[in-house]
Amino acid sequence: MLNIFIKRLFLAIPVLLAVASITFFLIKLAPGGPFDADKAVSPQVLKNLNEAYNLDASEWEQYVDYMSGVLRGDFGPSFRFPGRSVSEMIATGLPVTFELAFYAILIALLIGISSGVLAALKRNTYLDFIPMAIAMIGICVPTFLMGPLLVLIFGINLEMLPVSGWGQLPGDKILPSITLGFAYAAYIARLSRGGMLEVLNQDFIRTARSKGLKERNIVIKHAMQGGLIPVVSFLGPAIAGLLAGSFVVETIFQIPGLGRFYVEAAFNRDYTMILGTTIFFSAMIVFFNLLSDLAAMWLNPRSRDIS
């Protein structure tokens, strides 16, 4: 397994290099530049700004300059926020985004697995239909609707929870975590139900039952190990998606995470910020996919043997 881990890590290098290079040239193709503003700047000022950020050099020179900086761990200065480096901004937003993703995935796992397993065990009863119907709603309702709805109910009408913020008022982390976690909980519930149903019909479960093992032990010790493999495989892309896709929740709840920098950088043509966050999120996606593959391999002896 260690070999696979090292091999995949090495494979990630050309992937990230390709992502960085393609992004570098793609963003230059987009019309408009970082210094275009409603109040047009004079050609003299634009020349000064381009000089200050090395944008007057040829594309190739800029590329070589940028990539050599990245290799040294320097993602350059932000064009939109003078005085701030991209690395500094990633470091500022990342802990918040990680924390939000952590709570969200915790909620998703807790609600998703318990309702999915329950639905599988009580197949074709109301304990199956109700959670699965809710899960379908969770998949269908987008976060930009779910968030404001929760805020309206718990924040404004019931006045139980703050409507926005992160770590400023008691309980302000609850609604964003639930909003972000709910959609993933729905997927996990359906995946775990499907996985469990498949395992519960297999011979080794029947053997366990015929031996007189307690149903609880059968489910937890034997069925869940195999039944939850689809969930584990889903977790890698899910966590990466949570990190890169938390923009909507961060905006609705005014959370100072990385997602907002990522999207706003594109609108502002903040070239270095777009590149920095894209490279960073790509690395996260590669890393979490690798982790989930390894975990699934570890859980499933057959795929472990094949590898």
Added chain:
Amino acid sequence: MRYLFIFCSVFILISCSSSSSPVDDGLEKQIFHYGNGSEPQGLDPHIVTGVPEHHILISLCEGLTISNPNGGENLPGAAESWTVSDDGKTYIFKLRKNGKWSNGDAVTAEDFVWSWKRILTASLGSQYPDSLYYLVGAEDYHTGLTDDFNKVGVKALDSYTLEVKLKAPTPFFIGLLSHYSTWPVHEETVLKYGKIDDRNGKWTRPGNFVCNGPFNLQSWELNNKIVVEKNPLYWDAQVVRLNQIHYYPVSNVMTEDRMFRAGQLHNTYTVPSQKCPVYIEENNPNLRIDPYMGTYFYRLNTNDPSLKDVRVRKALAYAIDRELLVEKVTKCGQMPAYSFTPPGSNGYQPSTSIPFDPQLAKNLLNEAGYNSQNSLPKLEILFNTSEDHRKIALAIQQMWQQNLGIEVELVNQDWKVYLSREMVGDFQVSRAGWIGDYEDPNTFLDLMRPNRGNNKTGWENMEYDSIIQQANSTNNQEERYKLLNKAEGILIDNMPVIPLYTYVRNYQLSSDVKNWNPNILDHHHPKFIYLERD
């Protein structure tokens, strides 16, 4: 299941714990929770541009004059008084002897000379050097025609006397000085963290920041909030009643609205456009609709073959029912615009009119050679992606189709694409807005002079240009306004722009906020504001 139970219990416990809202809490501690639109680019007054930046900088730094909280003439700021020579070209500012930087150093005339040298240093890449182009030699220094700053018309006669020499009498010069680009920065602090032209110096960070305003920078959490606290060294500290201001960069207008309703903000930056009519109908006591020095207009590309003819441009303008537009489309107190400069800018009343006369418009189009047999080629309205701009464009499209029989296509583009297309003249009709930087009609009329970067219409009129130059060379305000009105007449007669409506500032404000007065520039100096519940 047990974990689920624990989780739910914790959730309910936390939820039920009651705490007072930030607005209630702020009242007691004099902490203003300020909805500030978006994350500021930075806090260096010579580099940043934008309204949210202005809201914060006005609490941290102070120029020679400050904007009047009731509108009108500026009030003394770092300068306690000033005199103007008879020819209106030389200003002598007397600085306050008790003016202090937040580190205790005295604010001197040399500080202003160095600061103005900094903004005029080309390699700094400041986007507002033209605020000082009115000074003798300033433009030459900035554009590199001279590298001798002694040739620029600013000089410290002594530590507390600043002499400023202008190229021409500039009646709005005092008003210009409340713009942050002309404010001073602390030389020693800036140089401690970089060179004079360093855009990335860390002097604006909390702990490093030194300036001369009524508040000090306490903390700055990116995309979260900026906290400023009362500066005890400020020369007028006894007037300042707020202890802190918390600025929240809430870019989502719906989130901001919810935060205000939940008592997390004292004010909002704006009101969601779809909610404004509802709040008006409900008589929401927190809704404010204040006059604002801004015009929403359409630019016409006069280089476009279809729009070269002034009769076509006039026909387009006369076929728009502005009253219907503000009543049925914008619906938030906006006023129909019949001039480019908003009326009432420092006593200036434009005398132009733009009729809504579909028949006259049709006749003009016929005179230009367009009729049912030879119709005007399809026109394209360019606007940046926004539901509000789309609604207005749809209404105009309908009016033009109905009143003139013109086919109109709407093209919405991402903000930067829209800007770059406007800049290179790749449009026929494009939506635009302009907000005055200072309270004088010049801030609008100057825009349409030839070779001005923001003209963007291709319209060049030498008579217009010379009248404005003439107006700005006279000291007599009455005479000056007469000339500016004449220029405005030429502009509206040539119609390179179609004014649609005059902006209003709509936002929500808690009734706890006192001394927040409406003014056309929307400048609310925090040193005068306090919190009190009726």
